[in-house]
Structures are given as C-alpha cells and as structure tokens.
Amino acid sequence: MIETEEQAKAFVAERCSPGALSALERFASELLIESEKQNLIARSTVDTLWQRHMADSAQLLDHVPRETGPWLDLGTGAGFPGIITAIMRPDMPHVLVESRGRRIEWLERMVALAGLENCRVIGSRLEKVETFEAGAITARAFAPLKELLDLSARFSTDRTTWLLPKGRSAAQERDELESPQRAMFHVKQSVTSRDAAILVGAGRPPGGGRK
Numbered sequence: 639m640i641e642t643e644e645q646a647k648a649f650v651a652e653r654c655s656p657g658a659l660s661a662l663e664r665f666a667s668e669l670l671i672e673s674e675k676q677n678l679i680a681r682s683t684v685d686t687l688w689q690r691h692m693a694d695s696a697q698l699l700d701h702v703p704r705e706t707g708p709w710l711d712l713g714t715g716a717g718f719p720g721i722i723t724a725i726m727r728p729d730m731p732h733v734l735v736e737s738r739g740r741r742i743e744w745l746e747r748m749v750a751l752a753g754l755e756n757c758r759v760i761g762s763r764l765e766k767v768e769t770f771e772a773g774a775i776t777a778r779a780f781a782p783l784k785e786l787l788d789l790s791a792r793f794s795t796d797r798t799t800w801l802l803p804k805g806r807s808a809a810q811e812r813d814e815l816e817s818p819q820r821a822m823f824h825v826k827q828s829v830t831s832r833d834a835a836i837l838v839g840a841g842r843p844p845g846g847g848r849k
C-alpha cells in the first residue's frame with residue numbers, strides 16, 4: 639500500500655520514462671497553480687496529490703494489456719486519470735471527454751504543454767460524442783455505475799477493458815447490477831487507499847455496445 643508522497647512518486651516513476659515523469663511533475667505543479675483559480679481537486683488532497691491523484695490514476699495501467707487502445711476517459715475534469723495515462727503511454731491514443739468550459743480549457747492547455755500528440759480533448763457532454771470503438775474505458779468519479787454503463791456502453795466492444803476507480807462503493811455498485819452486467823466486473827484493491835477499489839471489467843454490457 640502506498641503510504642507517502644515519495645512512495646507514490648516512485649510507483650509512478652517505475653511505470654514510465656524519465657521524460658514522462660518530468661511531464662507529470664510539470665502537470666502537478668501547474669495543477670496546484672490552477673487550483674487557486676478553479677475548483678479542480680479537493681483542498682484536502684493538495685498535500686497528497688501524488689497519492690490521491692497521480693498514482694491513483696497510474697495504477698490503472700497495471701490492469702490492462704499493454705497494447706490496449708484507444709483509451710476513452712469519461713469526465714476527465716482536472717485530468718484524472720486520462721491526462722496521466724496519456725503522458726505515461728505516449729504510444730496509446732487517448733480521447734478525453736469533459737463538458738465544463740473552464741475544465742476543457744485547462745485540459746487543452748495541459749495537452750499542449752506536454753505536447754501530447756496521442757491525446758484529444760472533446761469538449762462536450764458524452765451523450766453528444768460520436769460513437770467509436772474504445773479499447774479501454776476509464777472513468778473516475780464520473781457517475782454511478784449503472785448510469786455510467788448506460789451512457790457509455792455504445793463505445794464498448796467484446797474487447798473493451800473497463801477501469802473504474804470507485805472508492806468505497808465499488809463492490810456495492812457492482813452487486814447492484816443485473817446479473818449479466820455484474821459478471822463483467824471484478825473488484826481490485828486500490829494501491830492508494832485500503833478503503834478504495836477499482837472495478838475492472840471486460841467486454842460490452844449485454845444489450846449495449848457494439849459487436
């Protein structure tokens with residue numbers, strides 16, 4: 639379990655190139671500056687930014703085959719997890735969807751700053767985004783699981799991996815699904831908090847998605 643900021647940074651560093659780590663450090667310092675201007679992360683998490691946000695996002699890479707893509711991140715907000723995984727995996731195309739104007743501007747600025755040619759920000763509600771086939775669908779603090787699946791199933795195929803950090807509610811949200819959908823998901827312990835878990839799923843929800 640990651641207990642300190644140093645451990646969190648080491649965890650991230652083990653999973654990316656030195657250049658990507660520098661880009662992440664730059665992103666982290668820009669985030670702290672921008673957080674004074676708009677509400678991007680909870681104030682209580684500023685001192686544990688690498689634990690609560692950076693490593694929390696980076697750990698998702700451990701749950702997918704390396705060649706999985708493109709990645710679709712729903713409601714990226716401050717940049718988690720989509721900006722982090724896009725910086726760490728420059729070979730993997732990413733699409734980040736965010737509907738709030740100031741957050742869209744922020745994400746576009748960070749994509750430009752890090753020179754992320756693999757990352758496209760779609761400034762729109764997810765409901766209006768044209769369907770494409772996503773290899774991985776990620777979403778942190780986006781919507782309750784059932785609603786999340788209803789909104790995003792059309793982007794999934796039989797080969798899609800779902801990576802949904804869900805905090806304390808992971809097992810309960812999975813258990814509340816109808817049985818065919820429930821069988822898609824496993825609960826994985828988060829490395830950043832004993833209380834948190836990630837729902838890792840495979841495939842397309844029965845009745846949704848594309849063949």
Ligand SMILES: C[S@@+](CC[C@H](N)C(=O)[O-])C[C@H]1O[C@@H](n2cnc3c(N)ncnc32)[C@H](O)[C@@H]1O
Nearest residue numbers: 713714715716718736737738762763764778779
């Ligand atoms: C609670 S924030 C979480 C942000 C980020 N994923 C994180 O974990 O820090 C949820 C984000 O989803 C965005 N959002 C909510 N509903 C959306 C929708 N239907 N389409 C696109 N973005 C949406 C909100 O604007 C907000 O930035």
